[in-house]
Amino acid sequence: MTEKSIRSVVIVGGGPAGWMAAASLARFLENMNIRIRLVESEQIGTVGVCEATIPPIMDFIRVLGIDENEIIREIKATFKLGIAYRDWTRPGDYFFHPFGPTGFGMGPVSFNAYWLKMFLEGKAARLEEYSMQAVAAEQGRFMRPVHAPSTPLNKITYALHFDASLFARYLRKFAQARGVVRTEGKVQHVALRPEDGFIESVTLENGETIEGDLFIDCSGFRGLLIEETLKTGYEDLTHWLPCDRALAVPSEHAGPPPSYTLVTAREAGWQWRIPLQHRVGNGHVYCSGFMSDDKAREILLANLESKPLNDPLPLRFTTGRRKKAWNKNCVALGLASGFLEPLESTSIHLIHRGIAMLLKFFPDRNFEKADIDRYNKIFEFEFGRVRDFLLLHYTHTEREGPFWEHCRNIQLTDGLQEKIELFRSHGRILREDTELFPVQSWLFVMIGQNIVPHGYDPLADSLDPQKIKANLDDIRAVIRKCAAAMPSHQEFIDKNCSITPPSLV
Numbered sequence: 368m369t370e371k372s373i374r375s376v377v378i379v380g381g382g383p384a385g386w387m388a389a390a391s392l393a394r395f396l397e398n399m400n401i402r403i404r405l406v407e408s409e410q411i412g413t414v415g416v417c418e419a420t421i422p423p424i425m426d427f428i429r430v431l432g433i434d435e436n437e438i439i440r441e442i443k444a445t446f447k448l449g450i451a452y453r454d455w456t457r458p459g460d461y462f463f464h465p466f467g468p469t470g471f472g473m474g475p476v477s478f479n480a481y482w483l484k485m486f487l488e489g490k491a492a493r494l495e496e497y498s499m500q501a502v503a504a505e506q507g508r509f510m511r512p513v514h515a516p517s518t519p520l521n522k523i524t525y526a527l528h529f530d531a532s533l534f535a536r537y538l539r540k541f542a543q544a545r546g547v548v549r550t551e552g553k554v555q556h557v558a559l560r561p562e563d564g565f566i567e568s569v570t571l572e573n574g575e576t577i578e579g580d581l582f583i584d585c586s587g588f589r590g591l592l593i594e595e596t597l598k599t600g601y602e603d604l605t606h607w608l609p610c611d612r613a614l615a616v617p618s619e620h621a622g623p624p625p626s627y628t629l630v631t632a633r634e635a636g637w638q639w640r641i642p643l644q645h646r647v648g649n650g651h652v653y654c655s656g657f658m659s660d661d662k663a664r665e666i667l668l669a670n671l672e673s674k675p676l677n678d679p680l681p682l683r684f685t686t687g688r689r690k691k692a693w694n695k696n697c698v699a700l701g702l703a704s705g706f707l708e709p710l711e712s713t714s715i716h717l718i719h720r721g722i723a724m725l726l727k728f729f730p731d732r733n734f735e736k737a738d739i740d741r742y743n744k745i746f747e748f749e750f751g752r753v754r755d756f757l758l759l760h761y762t763h764t765e766r767e768g769p770f771w772e773h774c775r776n777i778q779l780t781d782g783l784q785e786k787i788e789l790f791r792s793h794g795r796i797l798r799e800d801t802e803l804f805p806v807q808s809w810l811f812v813m814i815g816q817n818i819v820p821h822g823y824d825p826l827a828d829s830l831d832p833q834k835i836k837a838n839l840d841d842i843r844a845v846i847r848k849c850a851a852a853m854p855s856h857q858e859f860i861d862k863n864c865s866i867t868p869p870s871l872v
């Protein structure tokens with residue numbers, strides 16, 4: 368500790384972002400004698416619609432030292448092996464974006480290179496058949512990875528579907544048990560230091576003033592500190608990702624849960640189906656320029672697979688990001704830092720990344736510009752790469768109708784343009800720096816949307832085609848055998864982490 372060390376952190380907002388930050392700081396700063404206070408207002412509430420995640424969430428849970436089965440029970444979670452896209456490329460079409468690795472390399476030649484060579488020659492099966500996750504999901508199966516070297520069971524990669532409000536509640540207990548002080552109340556006024564415009568304190572409706580050194584804005588879309596107070600500015604990205612509304616509705620539990628998120632393309636957007644242990648989450652994301660709210664509601668309700676439990680909840684958003692996620696002594700996390708539509712379930716992950724980077728660049732009261740600039744650069748880069756990945760989903764479908772035609776004409780970002788050109792030439796995909804989605808994700812979504820390269824990596828010609836064929840056949844056969852030996856998703860949950868007591872299962 369020095370005389371410049373941070374003494375107190377004030378978190379405004381108690382949604383997933385606020386409690387993820389509180390839990391992480393409480394856990395990782397525990398020996399630093401820092402007071403952590405979180406202010407939230409039940410009257411304002413949380414956005415409360417988030418149900419799908421991606422694999423790094425498991426690291427978030429593990430590094431906090433949380434028992435995985437316990438949290439899964441508490442937040443009524445199910446397992447997710449990827450996303451199934453229905454009617455996306457064109458009506459009647461289907462492709463799967465699985466997590467985890469696919470196949471394995473042969474010497475210096477990657478799986479992707481030799482699979483593509485054979486695929487272009489009509490001698491390889493669909494990509495999905497070489498992914499353990501995709502095959503298991505298709506068969507309604509799930510298990511965690513087991514120590515079975517040289518088999519795909521070794522590397523099963525998964526995430527969760529959960530009720531984000533329960534997730535936040537779980538983390539609240541975790542954080543409070545480690546000293547985080549929660550204050551119920553509405554922040555009504557934010558005071559700035561006259562000399563440098565840094566945030567000095569927040570004042571609640573009841574008159575209480577809370578001072579802090581570092582403020583974390585987790586106040587949701589409004590960005591109470593980062594925008595309403597510090598006027599940081601917002602970069603609107605709707606010219607790339609035009610969807611701006613959603614309707615969310617839970618429906619009754621509908622039998623054994625699939626181990627994947629289902630996304631179905633609609634006239635002016637898409638619909639999600641996310642199975643939890645006790646209910647199904649559904650939603651319709653759409654573009655208000657191409658569809659009325661009434662029509663969107665009608666489509667959503669007409670396509671539910673089980674009885675709705677509530678009226679659909681309407682949500683509006685402007686896709687984009689704060690120009691600086693960290694400004695002065697304020698770091699924005701979650702919706703306060705920006706929003707990309709939930710097609711690839713990335714928002715919770717971006718919160719996780721924000722927290723990890725905050726810990727990496729944890730400041731003292733000098734708030735060095737170099738640290739802040741680097742944080743903002745990384746955030747902008749990673750956010751931009753996720754934006755590009757989402758954009759890829761919209762610009763290559765063959766669907767008809769004004770919305771999809773509009774999407775096909777959206778100008779690609781330079782980064783995406785380059786990625787596609789590189790892929791089209793020889794099927795190459797590069798993952799840059801800390802970009803989120805791995806090569807396999809890009810591959811599945813590009814091939815799934817019929818972006819087929821003109822050629823393949825010439826290195827694949829160094830392999831004996833018969834050996835490649837035998838290898839591909841072998842990978843498929845082993846995956847099928849492994850899938851057949853896996854329990855069903857429901858059986859796995861019942862055995863390990865069911866919300867129903869074992870005696871009642």
Ligand SMILES: Cc1cc2nc3c(=O)[nH]c(=O)nc-3n(C[C@H](O)[C@H](O)[C@H](O)COP(=O)(O)OP(=O)(O)OC[C@H]3O[C@@H](n4cnc5c(N)ncnc54)[C@H](O)[C@@H]3O)c2cc1C
Nearest residue numbers: 380381382383384413414419554586587701702709714715
């Ligand atoms: C339609 C839709 C679907 C989504 N689906 C997914 C998904 O599947 N996967 C995913 O990863 N993400 C998803 N997201 C994003 C996800 O919902 C958010 O990233 C996540 O819930 C985090 O929200 P938050 O904590 O930033 O904000 P919120 O949940 O909105 O919380 C804001 C907090 O700030 C408090 N607050 C606000 N003003 C004040 C004040 N003046 N005083 C005191 N407290 C205040 C509120 O009380 C609340 O506690 C989705 C979002 C939308 C809109």
